[in-house]
Structure formats: C-alpha cells, structure tokens
Amino acid sequence: MSGVAGQTAAKTDGWEPKIVAFCCNWCSYGGADSAGMGRFQQPASARIIRVMCSGRIDPLHVFNAFLEGADAVLVTGCHIGDCHYVNGNDKTKIKYKYLENVAHELGIEKERLQLNWISASEGEKFANFIRDVTAQIKKLGPSPLKPEGVA
Amino acid sequence: MSDIKGTENKSAIPKDDEEKRVGVFVCECGVNIGGVVNTKAVADYIGTLPGVKVTSVNKFTCSDSGQADIQAKIKEHNLNRVVVAACSPKTHEPTFRACIEEMGLNQYFLEFVNIRDHCSWIHMWEKEKATEKAKDLVRMGVERSKLLEPLQASEVPVTDKALVIGAGVAGMQSALDLADMGFHVYLVEKEPSIGGRMARFDKVFPTNDCSICILGPKMVEVARNKNIHIMSYSEVKAVDGYVGNFNVKIEHKPRYLDVAKCTGCAKCSEVCPVEVPYDFNEGLGTRKAIYVPFPQAVPLRALIDMDNCISCKACAKACESKAINYDMEPSYTDVNVGVIIGAVGFKTYDPEPRHDFGYGLYDNIITAMEFERLLNAAGPTGGHVVRPSDCKEPIRVGFVNCVGSRDKNTNIYCSGVCCMYTIKNAQLLKEKRPETDHTIMYIDIRTPFRGYEESYNRSRNLGVKFLRGRPVEVTEDPVTKNIKVRVEDTLTQEMRNLEFDLMVLATGIVPNEGIGQIQQLLKLSKAADGLLMEAHPKLKPVDTTIDGVFLAGCASGPKDIPYAVSQGSACAGRATIMLKNKKAITEGITAVVNPDVCVGCEVCISMCPFQAIRMDEQAVKANVVKALCKGCGTCVAACPTGALEQSHFKNNQILAQVKNVFKFQEVAA
Numbered sequence: 001m002s003g004v005a006g007q008t009a010a011k012t013d014g015w016e017p018k019i020v021a022f023c024c025n026w027c028s029y030g031g032a033d034s035a036g037m038g039r040f041q042q043p044a045s046a047r048i049i050r051v052m053c054s055g056r057i058d059p060l061h062v063f064n065a066f067l068e069g070a071d072a073v074l075v076t077g078c079h080i081g082d083c084h085y086v087n088g089n090d091k092t093k094i095k096y097k098y099l100e101n102v103a104h105e106l107g108i109e110k111e112r113l114q115l116n117w118i119s120a121s122e123g124e125k126f127a128n129f130i131r132d133v134t135a136q137i138k139k140l141g142p143s144p145l146k147p148e149g150v151a
Numbered sequence: 152m153s154d155i156k157g158t159e160n161k162s163a164i165p166k167d168d169e170e171k172r173v174g175v176f177v178c179e180c181g182v183n184i185g186g187v188v189n190t191k192a193v194a195d196y197i198g199t200l201p202g203v204k205v206t207s208v209n210k211f212t213c214s215d216s217g218q219a220d221i222q223a224k225i226k227e228h229n230l231n232r233v234v235v236a237a238c239s240p241k242t243h244e245p246t247f248r249a250c251i252e253e254m255g256l257n258q259y260f261l262e263f264v265n266i267r268d269h270c271s272w273i274h275m276w277e278k279e280k281a282t283e284k285a286k287d288l289v290r291m292g293v294e295r296s297k298l299l300e301p302l303q304a305s306e307v308p309v310t311d312k313a314l315v316i317g318a319g320v321a322g323m324q325s326a327l328d329l330a331d332m333g334f335h336v337y338l339v340e341k342e343p344s345i346g347g348r349m350a351r352f353d354k355v356f357p358t359n360d361c362s363i364c365i366l367g368p369k370m371v372e373v374a375r376n377k378n379i380h381i382m383s384y385s386e387v388k389a390v391d392g393y394v395g396n397f398n399v400k401i402e403h404k405p406r407y408l409d410v411a412k413c414t415g416c417a418k419c420s421e422v423c424p425v426e427v428p429y430d431f432n433e434g435l436g437t438r439k440a441i442y443v444p445f446p447q448a449v450p451l452r453a454l455i456d457m458d459n460c461i462s463c464k465a466c467a468k469a470c471e472s473k474a475i476n477y478d479m480e481p482s483y484t485d486v487n488v489g490v491i492i493g494a495v496g497f498k499t500y501d502p503e504p505r506h507d508f509g510y511g512l513y514d515n516i517i518t519a520m521e522f523e524r525l526l527n528a529a530g531p532t533g534g535h536v537v538r539p540s541d542c543k544e545p546i547r548v549g550f551v552n553c554v555g556s557r558d559k560n561t562n563i564y565c566s567g568v569c570c571m572y573t574i575k576n577a578q579l580l581k582e583k584r585p586e587t588d589h590t591i592m593y594i595d596i597r598t599p600f601r602g603y604e605e606s607y608n609r610s611r612n613l614g615v616k617f618l619r620g621r622p623v624e625v626t627e628d629p630v631t632k633n634i635k636v637r638v639e640d641t642l643t644q645e646m647r648n649l650e651f652d653l654m655v656l657a658t659g660i661v662p663n664e665g666i667g668q669i670q671q672l673l674k675l676s677k678a679a680d681g682l683l684m685e686a687h688p689k690l691k692p693v694d695t696t697i698d699g700v701f702l703a704g705c706a707s708g709p710k711d712i713p714y715a716v717s718q719g720s721a722c723a724g725r726a727t728i729m730l731k732n733k734k735a736i737t738e739g740i741t742a743v744v745n746p747d748v749c750v751g752c753e754v755c756i757s758m759c760p761f762q763a764i765r766m767d768e769q770a771v772k773a774n775v776v777k778a779l780c781k782g783c784g785t786c787v788a789a790c791p792t793g794a795l796e797q798s799h800f801k802n803n804q805i806l807a808q809v810k811n812v813f814k815f816q817e818v819a820a
C-alpha cells in the first residue's frame with residue numbers, strides 16, 4: 001500500500017477508474033443491456049461479470065477483484081421480491097453486510113463497494129449508477145489495495 | 152487476507168489436458184460496434200494472447216456468412232473454444248451455441264462477450280476508451296473460455312395442458328386457439344365474468360361495430376369449448392416448477408351460492424334491499440349486494456358481495472333453486488400445466504388523486520370509461536349520455552387527450568388507443584345527437600393502422616373539432632356547473648376560453664391491480680411503464696425470459712383490440728411448439744457437490760429456494776437433485792468448504808474474468 005499517496009497525486013483528469021460490476025443474468029445484466037439499447041452514455045469504467053443470480057456472488061470474487069486492482073466493486077441484482085430464483089438477492093443482502101464489514105476492516109472506503117438493485121428495464125438507472133460511482137471514485141483516486149503498476 | 156486467497160482451492164478442477172485452441176470472432180454489427188470500437192485493433196491485440204489461434208472481424212457475425220466463417224475456422228484451426236464478441240448473450244447466445252454445436256463442439260464451449268450494449272452503444276463519443284474497454288472485455292472472455300467445461304442441456308417432458316391467466320379478449324383468444332388445437336386449457340379470470348374491458352364498451356373503433364355483439368359470441372364459444380375449463384372469480388395463488396411442469400394453485404373466491412344450481416335469473420337481486428355503486432358501470436348507477444355481473448356475463452351466475460351484504464336473507468327466500476349458501480369459504484384447485492400465458496390486461500389511469508383537469512373537483516368532468524358506459528345501450532342510462540350534475544344531455548362536449556399519458560408528471564409513454572377511442576366516442580355521440588358540438592383537445596393525433604386515419608377523417612366530416620393544445624386552466628361555473636377551459640390553440644398561438652356542458656378525459660393505460668403479484672409468481676420483469684416485459688421487443692414479443700411463460704394483450708404494453716387478439720393467437724402458437732413436441736430444453740447449468748470435500752454442514756440446504764439439495768442416505772454428504780436445481784449458484788457462494796460448484800459459473804471461471812479485467816501482466820513485464 002506504499003504507493004497509494006503517489007498514485008493519488010498522479011491521478012489526472014483523464015484517469016478512468018476500473019470498476020468490476022457483478023450483475024445477475026435476469027435483472028441487472030438486462031439493465032446494462034437496456035442502458036445500451038437506450039444509448040445512455042456512461043464512463044467507460046465498468047467491466048461487467050455476469051452470474052446467474054446475485055446470490056452467486058462470493059466474497060471470494062469481490063475481494064479478489066480488489067486485490068487484483070479494482071477501484072470499486074459493484075454488487076447488483078434484481079429488486080427484492082423480483083429475484084428469478086425467488087430470494088437469492090435476500091441472501092445477497094445479508095452477505096453484503098458481511099462484505100461491508102470486511103471491506104471496512106481492510107480500509108476500503110465505502111464508496112468502493114456498492115450494492116444496487118436494478119431491473120432489466122432500468123437502463124437509465126444503470127447508467128446513472130455507473131456515472132455516480134465513477135465520479136465518486138475519481139474523487140477518491142485509485143484503490144489503496146491496487147497492486148503497483150496495474151492498469 | 153490469506154484466508155480469502157486461500158479459499159481459491161474452492162475451484163479445484165479436474166485436469167483438462169487438451170490444449171486450448173481459442174478462436175475469437177469480433178463483430179462490427181454494421182456500424183453499431185464498428186463505428187465506435189476499433190474492431191481490428193481489438194482483434195490484433197487479442198491475437199497476441201496465449202491460446203488464441205485465430206481472430207476474425209465480421210460485419211455481421213450472426214449472418215450466414217459470419218457463422219460460416221466461425222465454422223470454417225473451427226475446422227481449419229481445430230478450435231475447441233469459441234469467443235464471440237458482439238451484442239448481448241441474452242438475445243444471441245443460442246444462435247452461436249447452435250453454430251458451434253453443428254461443428255461437433257459442446258455448446259458450452261462458447262463464450263459470449265458483449266461489446267455493443269455494454270460498450271460501443273454507451274461510449275459513442277469515446278472511441279479510444281471504448282476500444283480499450285472492448286480489449287479488456289474480450290480478454291476476460293478469452294481467459295474464461297479456456298476454463299469452460301462441457302455440459303449437457305437437459306430435456307424435460309411437457310405436460311400438454313395450458314394455463315391462461317386473464318380472460319379479456321387476448322386471453323380468450325389464446326384459450327380458444329389452444330383448445331382448438333386439442334390442448335386442455337385452464338382459463339383463470341379474477342372477475343366473476345370473462346370478457347375483460349371490451350365487454351364494457353359500446354362500440355369499437357375503427358369500424359364502430361357493437362362491442363358485445365362481436366365479443367359475446369366469443370365468450371359463449373369459450374364457455375362451450377370442451378377443452379376450456381373456465382375458472383371465473385378465481386386467482387392464481389402459487390406457481391411452482393418450471394417449463395413443462397408448472398404446479399399452480401388457484402383460489403376460487405366464494406360467490407356464496409352454488410353455481411351448479413344458480414340459473415342467473417336474478418330474482419334474488421330484485422328482493423335484495425342493498426344498493427351499491429355498480430362497478431361494471433364505472434360506479435355509475437347501482438347494483439344490488441347480490442347480482443349477476445352483467446346481462447351477457449359468462450358464466451351467467453349471480454354472486455353476493457359480502458362486504459355490502461346485511462344478512463337479511465331475503466335472497467335465499469327468493470331463490471327458487473335454493474342456490475344461496477352464506478357460509479361458503481374460498482376453495483382451491485391445484486393444476487399441473489406445461490405452459491402459462493399471462494393476459495392480465497390493464498386498468499385506466501385514475502385522475503382522481505391528482506385532480507387532473509379538475510376531475511373529482513367538478514361534477515361534469517368524467518373519464519372516457521365512464522363515457523363508454525353512458526353511451527352503451529345496456530349502461531346505466533340506457534345509452535343516453537347525460538352529465539352528472541343535472542342528468543341533462545350535454546350539447547357542448549370537450550375531450551382532453553393524453554390524460555396520464557405523454558406527461559412527465561404521470562406517465563411518459565403514449566397509451567396508443569386514446570386518440571382513436573376519443574375520435575370514436577365523439578363520433579358516436581354526434582351520430583346519436585347531431586345537435587351536439589364536440590371539441591377534442593390533443594397533443595398529436597395518432598392514427599396508425601388500417602381504417603384509423605379514415606375514422607379520423609370521418610369525424611372531421613361529421614363536424615368534430617380538433618384543437619391542438621392542453622387545457623391550462625379548468626374551472627366550474629358555480630351556477631350552471633358548466634366547465635370553463637382556458638387552452639392555447641398551439642397551431643394559431645391564440646388563447647381560447649371555451650365552455651363545455653361536459654368534459655371527458657382520455658385516461659391512459661396503466662398496469663392492472665395485482666400485476667406485481669403476477670410478475671412475482673411468474674418471475675417476470677417489469678418494463679419502464681410498469682407493465683410486464685417481453686423477452687425481446689422485436690423478435691420475441693410474446694415470449695418472456697422464463698421458458699414456457701408467454702404474454703398477450705395489454706399486460707405487456709398498451710394495445711388495441713386487433714393487436715391484443717393477434718398476440719393471444721401468437722402466444723397459443725408459441726406455446727404449441729412445446730405442447731406438441733411434449734418436451735422442452737432446459738439449461739444444463741446446475742450446482743455440483745464434490746463429496747470428497749463436503750463435510751455435511753447443511754448450510755447449502757437452507758440456501759436453496761427450491762429444496763434441490765438433500766443429504767444422502769447416510770446423512771453425511773449433500774446431494775443436488777439435478778431436476779430441481781435451477782442453477783442460481785446461491786448455495787455455491789454459501790458453501791464454507793468449497794465442496795459446491797456451479798457448472799459454467801465455477802469459481803475459477805469467474806475469477807479468470809476478475810483477474811483479466813486488469814492488465815497487470817503486461818505492466819509487470
């Protein structure tokens with residue numbers, strides 16, 4: 001973590017954070033598709049990883065993303081009550097509390113780990129979410145966990 | 152920290168020794184991708200990654216020639232993994248899976264990367280960044296593809312029965328078509344009669360034929376058809392299972408009389424002392440606490456509205472067939488069906504809470520639905536349009552279009568039918584009483600489809616006036632109760648002060664009550680308008696993302712009757728593919744237990760919403776029942792030992808993507 005200060009100072013206006021966004025197949029991934037279909041422009045910061053249900057998102061995936069260099073990790077799924085598999089997202093919600101605690105312990109700012117429920121039709125919401133998170137992360141600068149030299 | 156990394160051994164996989172030979176196919180999608188992302192640069196870069204044997208850029212990878220290119224390269228380079236970087240797997244994955252399967256590759260050896268919806272379309276003015284992002288996305292896909300394992304999609308048997316929810320004109324059409332093809336249909340309608348909205352209209356545009364005269368015979372046909380089991384005054388309470396094999400619980404609300412004995416004579420209504428506003432007439436006029444829904448109701452049976460019944464028991468004495476039973480409880484039926492068609496329709500926008508254009512404040516402002524009932528010969532006034540304040544027949548009638556539609560304060564979408572039904576209603580009254588004077592205040596008049604523009608022209612010829620503008624002020628004359636409107640004629644840019652005896656609001660189409668429950672029961676998505684969402688707006692307009700579930704009519708967006716009927720038939724056609732083949736294909740993605748690692752803690756059992764995990768006979772190891780597992784992977788993320796994996800979404804596969812978001816190798820080098 002020694003390089004943090006230097007990296008933060010080195011950030012420029014052109015710096016684009018790298019955000020890993022986990023999306024469930026049925027809702028939030030569809031929301032990202034709808035953002036495309038509606039041409040809702042957004043910063044080129046997010047890299048989406050599709051899983052079938054948000055319930056599949058494992059702390060292992062989230063923290064590996066941080067260790068590999070993610071400036072933020074997004075956990076997304078269907079609105080509560082709308083999960084394709086009845087209630088996978090209820091379990092995500094519970095798990096997310098644990099993720100938040102561990103992230104806090106690791107000194108990861110809360111803006112870097114975010115949970116959002118986005119339906120398959122909420123393209124604009126998806127785009128706004130990416131825009132908001134990107135703006136927040138640009139203020140914070142690169143993640144303190146980002147290994148040296150990772151792009 | 153170390154234990155987080157340490158859990159990586161979760162992803163221990165059997166050795167797969169075959170060398171990975173990946174082919175990457177980058178699609179330009181015409182200019183959709185190619186106009187933003189430098190596809191050649193992406194392909195060149197990806198070609199440098201280990202294991203990538205060939206890359207190719209196509210104008211349209213999904214076209215015949217694009218697919219032929221994939222197949223030729225599979226052969227030429229002996230590829231065993233294929234990465235397609237194009238649009239969305241949600242629409243095109245099946246196409247490419249079939250394409251590689253034809254070449255003898257397991258269909259799960261395809262990796263689909265979305266560089267259109269998730270890249271070129273959302274970074275239209277940042278070409279360089281979009282290109283860099285596309286490289287990342289494809290690299291993630293390539294690394295994941297190398298770890299993909301073969302799977303078998305499974306075939307499930309399909310029960311050759313159907314459930315149709317909602318018996319409006321759309322649902323009735325589905326039921327009739329399916330029944331005529333020989334399939335048994337359960338037609339569940341929450342109201343005491345089938346027929347839906349159309350049963351309430353006087354006439355229907357564009358030809359203005361009598362609505363019940365064309366719908367009534369159809370309702371009777373539904374009732375007569377031996378393959379259709381109507382369950383009126385009933386609702387779906389639970390849906391379990393999956394395509395081919397849905398178990399559905401249906402609740403029959405008590406009518407408080409024995410439908411087998413009731414003849415629909417309505418003698419009971421004659422003696423009932425309780426009068427309440429008549430819902431079928433939009434609350435205009437009254438009905439009794441015991442009533443037959445309307446004269447053409449199917450089934451033609453009475454029911455008691457217990458909320459308003461005073462238990463005087465007069466009806467029981469009057470009923471000659473001794474049908475009345477005040478102690479009836481709801482009853483339930485469980486049915487097993489292969490497919491489900493949702494045709495739950497719509498309701499109209501309610502202008503009351505916001506008092507749009509004075510509705511609810513002034514007596515002489517009514518909705519179009521109320522106007523439809525007043526026009527109807529079977530309606531509360533025998534077909535005389537009168538105004539509420541004094542029951543006089545109005546001369547000057549104003550119509551306001553787009554109420555609750557095309558308005559960012561309510562709903563932004565166009566309800567599609569209001570222009571046409573307003574034109575119809577003005578015409579009908581003008582024809583009945585030529586002395587009347589009609590002004591339609593509109594934003595735009597929209598008249599697509601056969602006969603619609605002609606109907607508009609006809610109303611102009613009849614003398615209906617069209618004024619382009621929305622009322623900015625609506626008041627009531629305290630003495631005459633006439634409605635005074637200030638409205639800008641936006642074509643002449645003049646402010647006009649108009650006075651009407653009656654004003655009618657063209658309220659739009661909004662989601663029906665209970666649509667949320669249907670959405671959750673069927674696991675569907677809602678679109679931005681709050682109505683149910685189809686699988687694809689163009690190519691799969693009546694399918695949903697749930698196999699075996701289809702949508703018809705206004706349940707999935709505003710529609711007129713011909714469109715709703717077409718969709719009803721379309722659903723029947725789509726459903727028949729499954730019903731006739733008696734089988735459906737389901738994804739091979741499931742959870743898998745590694746018994747060597749499982750410690751029998753049973754955490755996974757509590758996670759699974761489908762009770763798909765059971766302990767084995769000795770009660771020491773978890774066991775996934777493949778037929779029940781839907782492959783969500785929730786149990787996998789919860790398993791503390793790493794004994795569970797989800798096929799096609801294994802930890803190592805997901806982590807390969809995570810790792811390759813970043814370009815650390817290059818920088819480190």
Ligand SMILES: Cc1cc2nc3c(=O)[nH]c(=O)nc-3n(C[C@H](O)[C@H](O)[C@H](O)COP(=O)(O)OP(=O)(O)OC[C@H]3O[C@@H](n4cnc5c(N)ncnc54)[C@H](O)[C@@H]3O)c2cc1C
Pocket residue numbers: 316317318319320321322339340341342345346347348349352354355356357385386387494495496497498499519520523568572575658659663664665666669703704705706710711712713715
């Ligand atoms: C004022 C007005 C005038 C119109 N005039 C015309 C016209 O002249 N010509 C024309 O082409 N179109 C007209 N339309 C449009 C027309 O009403 C629709 O196209 C048509 O009714 C759609 O049929 P549907 O079967 O989809 O829905 P609906 O007619 O709404 O039927 C849906 C049925 O499902 C039932 N249902 C709802 N929820 C459930 C549930 N949870 N469980 C079981 N059953 C349920 C409902 O009770 C209803 O019977 C008009 C619309 C309005 C508002």
Ligand code: SF4
Pocket residue numbers: 419422423424425440441455456459460461462463464465466467
């Ligand atoms: S018992 Fe109820 S429904 Fe029957 S007549 Fe009396 S009030 Fe009407």
Ligand code: SF4
Pocket residue numbers: 741742758759760761762763764775779780781782783784785786787797
């Ligand atoms: S993957 Fe989902 S459905 Fe399958 S066993 Fe696990 S929790 Fe149940």
Ligand code: FES
Pocket residue numbers: 024025026027028052053054055076077078082083084085087088089
């Ligand atoms: S499927 Fe979207 S959260 Fe479960």
